[in-house]
Amino acid sequence: xxxxxxxxxxxxxxxxxxxxxxxxxxxxxxxxxxxxxxxxxxxxxxxxxxxxxxxxxxxxxxxxxxxxxxxxxxxxxxxxxxxxxxxxxxxxxxxxxxxxxxxxxxxxxxxxxxxxxxxxxxxxxxxxxxxxxxxxxxxxxxxxxxxxxxxxxxxxxxxxxxxxxxxxxxxxxxxxxxxxxxxxxxxxxxxxxxxxxxxxxxxxxxxxxxxxxxxxxxxxxxxxxxxxxxxxxxxxxxxxxxxxxxxxxxxxxxxxxxxxxxxxxxxxxxxxxxxxxxxxxxxxxxxxxxxxxxxxxxxxxxxxxxxxxxxxxxxxxxxxxxxxxxxxxxxxxxxxxxxxxxxxxxxxxxxxxxxxxxxxxxxxxxxxxxxxxxxxxxxxxxxxxxxxxxxxxxxxxxxxxxxxxxxxxxxxxxxxxxxxxxxxxxxxxxxxxxxxxx
Amino acid sequence: xxxxxxxxxxxxxxxxxxxxxxxxxxxxxxxxxxxxxxxxxxxxxxxxxxxxxxxxxxxxxxxxxxxxxxxxxxxxxxxxxxxxxxxxxxxxxxxxxxxxxxxxxxxxxxxxxxxxxxxxxxxxxxxxxxxxxxxxxxxxxxxxxxxxxxxxxxxxxxxxxxxxxxxxxxxxxxxxxxxxxxxxxxxxxxxxxxxxxxxxxxxxxxxxxxxxxxxxxxxxxxxxxxxxxxxxxxxxxxxxxxxxxxxxxxxxxxxxxxxxxxxxxxxxxxxxxxxxxxxxxxxxxxxxxxxxxxxxxxxxxxxxxxxxxxxxxxxxxxxxxxxxxxxxxxxxxxxxxxxxxxxxxxxxxxxxxxxxxxxxxxxx
Numbered sequence: 001x002x003x004x005x006x007x008x009x010x011x012x013x014x015x016x017x018x019x020x021x022x023x024x025x026x027x028x029x030x031x032x033x034x035x036x037x038x039x040x041x042x043x044x045x046x047x048x049x050x051x052x053x054x055x056x057x058x059x060x061x062x063x064x065x066x067x068x069x070x071x072x073x074x075x076x077x078x079x080x081x082x083x084x085x086x087x088x089x090x091x092x093x094x095x096x097x098x099x100x101x102x103x104x105x106x107x108x109x110x111x112x113x114x115x116x117x118x119x120x121x122x123x124x125x126x127x128x129x130x131x132x133x134x135x136x137x138x139x140x141x142x143x144x145x146x147x148x149x150x151x152x153x154x155x156x157x158x159x160x161x162x163x164x165x166x167x168x169x170x171x172x173x174x175x176x177x178x179x180x181x182x183x184x185x186x187x188x189x190x191x192x193x194x195x196x197x198x199x200x201x202x203x204x205x206x207x208x209x210x211x212x213x214x215x216x217x218x219x220x221x222x223x224x225x226x227x228x229x230x231x232x233x234x235x236x237x238x239x240x241x242x243x244x245x246x247x248x249x250x251x252x253x254x255x256x257x258x259x260x261x262x263x264x265x266x267x268x269x270x271x272x273x274x275x276x277x278x279x280x281x282x283x284x285x286x287x288x289x290x291x292x293x294x295x296x297x298x299x300x301x302x303x304x305x306x307x308x309x310x311x312x313x314x315x316x317x318x319x320x321x322x323x324x325x326x327x328x329x330x331x332x333x334x335x336x337x338x339x340x341x342x343x344x345x346x347x348x349x350x351x352x353x354x355x356x357x358x359x360x361x362x363x364x365x366x367x368x369x370x371x372x373x374x375x376x377x378x379x380x381x382x383x384x385x386x387x388x389x390x391x392x393x394x395x396x397x398x399x400x401x402x403x404x405x406x407x408x409x410x411x412x413x414x415x416x417x418x419x420x421x422x423x424x425x426x427x428x429x430x431x432x433x434x435x436x437x438x
Numbered sequence: 439x440x441x442x443x444x445x446x447x448x449x450x451x452x453x454x455x456x457x458x459x460x461x462x463x464x465x466x467x468x469x470x471x472x473x474x475x476x477x478x479x480x481x482x483x484x485x486x487x488x489x490x491x492x493x494x495x496x497x498x499x500x501x502x503x504x505x506x507x508x509x510x511x512x513x514x515x516x517x518x519x520x521x522x523x524x525x526x527x528x529x530x531x532x533x534x535x536x537x538x539x540x541x542x543x544x545x546x547x548x549x550x551x552x553x554x555x556x557x558x559x560x561x562x563x564x565x566x567x568x569x570x571x572x573x574x575x576x577x578x579x580x581x582x583x584x585x586x587x588x589x590x591x592x593x594x595x596x597x598x599x600x601x602x603x604x605x606x607x608x609x610x611x612x613x614x615x616x617x618x619x620x621x622x623x624x625x626x627x628x629x630x631x632x633x634x635x636x637x638x639x640x641x642x643x644x645x646x647x648x649x650x651x652x653x654x655x656x657x658x659x660x661x662x663x664x665x666x667x668x669x670x671x672x673x674x675x676x677x678x679x680x681x682x683x684x685x686x687x688x689x690x691x692x693x694x695x696x697x698x699x700x701x702x703x704x705x706x707x708x709x710x711x712x713x714x715x716x717x718x719x720x721x722x723x724x725x726x727x728x729x730x731x732x733x734x735x736x737x738x739x740x741x742x743x744x745x746x747x748x749x750x751x752x753x754x755x756x757x758x759x760x761x762x763x764x765x766x767x768x769x770x771x772x773x774x775x776x777x778x779x780x781x782x783x784x785x786x787x788x789x790x791x792x793x794x795x796x797x798x799x800x801x802x
Contacts (some may be wrong), residue, residue: 009790014448169448242790255791327441333448340440356447363453366509367551372738373452376681381789385738403789411446418452419551425444 006233007246010379012412017169021293024301029317036345037308038098042136043143044070055082072144073134077286077306078103091330091339112283123195133278134285139268142349158263160198164205165239168332171352173289176302178212188276201227204248206234237410241266291352292318296325312342325355334411366419374413384413384423391430400434458510460679464670472659475579476525480659484520490536491516498545518558521660524576535561555775556732559768576656582629600656602720602764650718664718671727680731687747688726695755725767735775742785749774
């Protein structure tokens with residue numbers, strides 16, 4: 001048994017539940033009747049819509065332009081007609097303008113299939129291409145890729161770490177992608193390496209995906225890529241860049257800083273694949289792999305869907321509901337957002353749609369019994385019980401002074417709390433109110 | 439109907455009531471042994487304690503309009519109070535102890551999770567100082583009673599005392615130069631079971647320690663068998679109800695303190711105390727695994743728990759060796775309960791991302 005690396009502090013071990021959709025290959029869903037593509041697909045300012053109601057768009061055409069430094073372009077995933085511009089509420093409760101596109105025909109699928117020769121491109125040109133393609137981090141945080149890859153003068157990148165951890169239960173989108181597009185991901189990594197020029201390239205994969213480790217190692221050996229695949233011990237939240245960097249490089253991101261501050265860049269494998277497609281085929285980011293799973297889905301699986309597909313279309317592709325769900329979750333069960341509207345569209349950061357019902361009634365909430373399980377589980381080393389008490393008593397400033405902002409809402413504390421206290425919810429509220437009070 | 443709530447949408451299967459029931463299960467071997475050793479009277483004492491504490495919890499639930507019996511904490515408190523009683527104690531004493539534990543120690547501060555002192559210990563100490571003679575009257579377990587009748591009468595004056603009290607009394611009266619606890623037992627012809635006698639001949643450990651380890655000694659219902667308490671404690675550690683920090687640091691520090699300084703009252707100087715034997719006497723095992731580890735009144739960080747355990751070990755040693763009372767576990771733990779908020783205030787977990795970046799490895 002080889003000794004797997006992991007991060008030391010905190011973390012929890014939820015059931016991984018990946019068996020539900022692990023065996024399913026990536027299936028392209030049939031073109032939905034309607035695509036709702038919001039102008040807020042990413043972290044930062046929403047894109048500025050450059051189309052109007054009634055306009056026709058081609059597949060891959062720019063429809064939203066990055067409106068500030070931290071923002072990203074948005075492209076139409078289909079050829080069709082913009083029938084409406086309306087406000088939508090996304091799964092994460094963000095409300096913004098969205099274009100409603102009615103796809104015309106589904107059979108002009110030859111676009112973005114002829115490779116472009118990019119060998120002569122300079123790193124600036126590649127970065128420009130990344131920016132134009134509207135690439136964002138597809139692990140969930142949706143940080144604009146071109147900002148992530150712009151290394152300020154004077155800073156050096158020691159590590160490029162590819163994130164194939166996928167530590168959230170249920171999700172298998174990255175897993176299937178790694179299995180089916182092994183070579184492409186490695187090519188994408190080499191493209192990113194050309195942009196940021198790292199000393200080392202590492203790929204972190206959790207031990208429940210050892211088949212991917214073997215696949216990658218085989219290709220790396222055959223092609224001689226300077227990439228090291230690191231199998232990691234299963235532990236949530238290893239897919240977070242802080243924990244992943246600690247596990248793979250031993251470096252710790254200082255509080256409030258970015259990976260670049262410790263000479264590292266972390267990219268999700270989905271993003272790496274999208275980068276490969278953007279550079280090699282000039283294909284902007286307008287579709288992604290989404291896991292549709294949960295115990296209420298008839299045929300859980302992994303689907304390639306245009307950005308802006310409505311959740312109901314995805315669920316239909318997965319055979320519909322087997323049971324009436326109690327909760328709909330966008331993302332994983334630990335950090336994902338629960339929502340109620342089946343017409344909610346997916347975004348660039350939607351890695352999964354889960355429909356879950358709970359067999360057991362949740363245990364009753366009791367007083368905090370001071371057991372310290374939250375303290376042991378917190379990967380950041382906070383004391384969730386103390387923060388919770390401060391927030392409960394309205395002492396937001398004191399909570400902020402106790403490093404509330406370092407909490408990244410990974411949910412380890414609330415997951416392990418025997419008193420079933422709504423810790424993460426309280427922290428979210430505390431952060432909001434604490435900021436207002438300042 | 440679709441529910442919307444904040445993440446995480448998953449939960450470990452832990453709950454407050456499950457933890458409380460696991461603690462109760464872990465105490466069962468010691469309880470069964472207590473009933474076997476001291477007869478059905480012991481079971482009655484424990485039952486009365488539990489009934490009182492659950493009833494008190496229920497009545498306070500009526501006042502505070504929340505039904506908190508289901509969380510099982512009152513059951514654990516009652517069980518611990520019962521196990522901390524002698525089997526022949528007048529029944530009003532466990533009733534007072536349980537009622538004090540729940541009403542005064544727990545509910546005056548707001549119920550579960552709000553008390554600063556372990557309720558069961560609070561109840562026990564309250565009745566200990568209120569009814570000292572009744573609380574200090576112990577009977578021999580069935581295994582020793584038969585032997586005692588036929589053996590010498592030298593321990594007659596101490597028939598009702600635990601072995602620790604026996605030592606303390608002998609220490610204050612007798613000629614003790616150069617002795618230690620074991621030789622004092624031998625000298626005074628302290629009763630010992632046939633089983634321990636024969637096992638001792640086989641493995642070479644003195645029979646008094648063996649009797650204390652297996653639970654053939656005078657004491658409270660639940661504290662006599664170190665072995666069964668150890669099993670219960672390990673069960674709790676394996677099921678992740680408690681961490682190893684408090685019991686291990688408590689027992690190790692107590693043993694070391696006793697080894698280094700424990701010989702002083704006997705006049706044998708430093709490094710002459712017994713290392714292992716005192717661990718099995720009195721309420722130390724019960725205290726270390728089930729009382730000191732009470733979540734509410736112990737620190738939340740591993741480091742804090744180590745400090746807490748060492749503190750308990752130190753005070754237990756101090757009370758037992760130099761105090762006027764023979765037993766010090768309850769008082770030591772309560773004393774450390776008082777210090778717990780202070781420990782929590784100053785012992786913090788190391789925060790992620792707060793180290794100074796290593797310059798040789800890059801970064802700023």
